[in-house]
Amino acid sequence: TRYGKYLKEAGFDVMSVANNHAGDFGLAGRLSTQKVLDEQGIKYAGSLDPPATTAYLNVKGKRVAVIGFGHNNGMPSINNLAGARQLVIEAQKNADIIIVSFHGGAEGTGAQNVPNRTEIFLGENRGNLPAFAHTVIDAGADLVLGHGPHVMRGMEMYKDRLVVYSMGNFCTYGWFGLAAETALSEIVEAKLDADGRFLSGKIYAVKQEGRGGPLLDNSGEAIKVVRNLSNMDFGINAPKIADDGTITAK
Numbered sequence: 001t002r003y004g005k006y007l008k009e010a011g012f013d014v015m016s017v018a019n020n021h022a023g024d025f026g027l028a029g030r031l032s033t034q035k036v037l038d039e040q041g042i043k044y045a046g047s048l049d050p051p052a053t054t055a056y057l058n059v060k061g062k063r064v065a066v067i068g069f070g071h072n073n074g075m076p077s078i079n080n081l082a083g084a085r086q087l088v089i090e091a092q093k094n095a096d097i098i099i100v101s102f103h104g105g106a107e108g109t110g111a112q113n114v115p116n117r118t119e120i121f122l123g124e125n126r127g128n129l130p131a132f133a134h135t136v137i138d139a140g141a142d143l144v145l146g147h148g149p150h151v152m153r154g155m156e157m158y159k160d161r162l163v164v165y166s167m168g169n170f171c172t173y174g175w176f177g178l179a180a181e182t183a184l185s186e187i188v189e190a191k192l193d194a195d196g197r198f199l200s201g202k203i204y205a206v207k208q209e210g211r212g213g214p215l216l217d218n219s220g221e222a223i224k225v226v227r228n229l230s231n232m233d234f235g236i237n238a239p240k241i242a243d244d245g246t247i248t249a250k
Helices: 004-010 026-040 081-092 129-139 221-237
Strands: 014-016 043-045 054-059 062-069 097-103 143-147 155-158 161-164 184-192 198-207 246-248
Touching (some): 054 081, 062 081, 081 097, 081 129, 161 198, 184 221
Antiparallel strands (some): 198 246
8 A cells, every 4th residue: 555656656557466465465455456556547457356357558549458367366367268368359359459467387496497387386276378378369469478486487479479478576575585586687678560569679687686676787687597598498489689688589
């Protein structure tokens, strides 16, 4: 409730409320979160209870839909591929561009690679993320943005669409110990054409240590990490990432 104004001041237009802590304080907590975002004029997506699965924004003359997914109760599930497909198809009726945000995958420094299988972590089904990403793109999504593992993961090109499997920690709260891989983060800029195809993009390297918050990192370490992970996991389907962070489809 105290943090909403800082999100607004930072320039956020839309947030996903689908993550594994969204239900920590039950329905009252979810309603409180949505009330704060409403007060700040920030759109949000990713809630089934109350229903707010998809946010719509007008951007440069285009109608943009943002759909949020996670792996817990109270949100559209990354494990329900038929349901995910249907949400994207419904969004197509009202939008020109569709962005999917998902919270999924195992956590920690041992989870930097994207396996082509279902990930189980702490007894939870955290999704088969390539299957999920490909499903929503097949249904009409244009950009897929992932988070949840607390480390960065690679990027993939699929049907001229960009998939970012995890952007790492950005601005964490409280007791999180941030060092090495967990301290690295990125801001991803993506340029799409009028039909949603990926044209180009850029990674801005970020580092967050201790409780100091995110800072731009001139060393570009995050860029090198994402490039290596992308090539390792996706090979010829990885985008080309230059030393300055420029992203192009191969």
